[in-house]
Amino acid sequence: QVEEIKIKGKVVKGFQRGSKQLGCPTANIEMTEENKKLTSELIPGVYSAFGKFINPTIDILVHSNPYKCALSIGWNPVYENTEKTVEVYIINDFFGNDFYGQEFEVTLKSFIRSEAWYSTFEDLILAISCDIRSTETYLEDKKL
Ligand code: ADP
Ligand code: MG
Numbered sequence: 001q002v003e004e005i006k007i008k009g010k011v012v013k014g015f016q017r018g019s020k021q022l023g024c025p026t027a028n029i030e031m032t033e034e035n036k037k038l039t040s041e042l043i044p045g046v047y048s049a050f051g052k053f054i055n056p057t058i059d060i061l062v063h064s065n066p067y068k069c070a071l072s073i074g075w076n077p078v079y080e081n082t083e084k085t086v087e088v089y090i091i092n093d094f095f096g097n098d099f100y101g102q103e104f105e106v107t108l109k110s111f112i113r114s115e116a117w118y119s120t121f122e123d124l125i126l127a128i129s130c131d132i133r134s135t136e137t138y139l140e141d142k143k144l
Contacts, residue, residue, distance in 0.1 A: 002042070002047065002108050002109070002110060002111050003108065003109065003110070004107060004108065005038060005042070005107070005108045006105060006106065006107050006108075007029060007035055007038055007039070007086055007105070007106050007108070008029075008035075008054070008103065008104070008105040008106075009029040009030035009031070009032055009035055009086075009103070009104070010029070010030045010101060010102070010103055010104075011027045011028065011029065011030075011099055011100050011101065011102050011103075011104055012028050012029070012030045012100065013028070013100060014026070014028040014085075014087070018087070018089075021121075022121075022124065022125055022128060023125070024089055024125075024128050024132075025089065026071075026072065026087035026088060026089050027087065027088045027089075027090065027099070027104060028085060028086070028087050028088075029085075029086040029087070029088060029104060029106075031083060031084070031085065031086070035086065036083070036084070039073055039084045039086060040084070042073050042084075043073075043111065043114060043115075044073055044074045044075055044084065044114065044115035045072070045073065045074075045111060045112065045113050045114040045115045046070060046071070046072050046111075046112040046113050046115075046131045046135075047070075047071050047072075047073065047108050047109070047110065047111055047112060048068070048069070048070060048071075048108075048109045048110045048112055048134070048135040048138045048139055049068075049069045049070075049071050049088070049106040049107055049108045049109055050066040050067070050068065050069065050106070050107050050109065050139070050142075050144040051066060051067050051068075051069040051071075051088055051090055051104055051105065051106040051107075052065040052066040052067065052104070052105055052144075053065055053099070053102055053103065053104055054103040054104070054105055055103060056099075056102055057102065058097070058099060058102070064092060066107075066144045067090045067091060067092050068090075068091040068092075068135060068136060068139045069088050069089060069090050069091060069106055069135070070088075070089045070091065070112070070128075070131045070132050070134075070135040071086060071087060071088040071089065071106055071108075072085075072086075072087045072089075072115070073085075073086055074087075074115050075115070086106075088104065088106055089128075089132065091132060091135065091136060107144060109138065109139060109142055110138050112131055112134050112135060112138075113131070113134075
């Protein structure tokens with residue numbers, strides 16, 4: 001089952017669309033061979049998870065480890081949909097700070113919904129805000 005699967009890796013650069021276009025930054029996790037294997041059997045979609053920085057080198061990152069996260073596991077059109085990506089929205093305000101290169105680990109807690117295609121930006125943004133609320137509600141009484 002989904003519960004307790006751990007995905008770990010460096011935060012790598014994407015196209016920086018999340019924060020600029022959607023108002024929702026997603027930390028893209030490096031797709032190591034191990035992560036490809038782990039995600040190959042998971043249904044593309046949105047999951048709730050607890051996430052934490054491993055040996056963070058930036059002070060602001062440590063104070064509320066672990067964080068509630070809404071993450072998306074999806075097919076990346078850049079790789080002709082042959083590879084999955086893992087993108088994590090951490091439910092916390094980092095005040096515009098980036099943390100590329102930091103090691104991050106998520107522990108999956110539940111499946112929220114399947115990957116979907118939205119015809120308008122407004123619909124997508126609405127779906128994301130629903131995902132975040134569902135995640136917060138689901139994780140409220142859960143522990144890492
Ligand atoms: P990219 O395409 O490079 O992933 P995004 O626009 O998705 O760019 O922004 C993601 C980056 O923003 C993360 O890698 C991280 O450094 C930073 N960031 C700041 N706050 C958050 C947050 N709450 N959740 C996820 N990433 C965040
Ligand atoms: Mg991203």
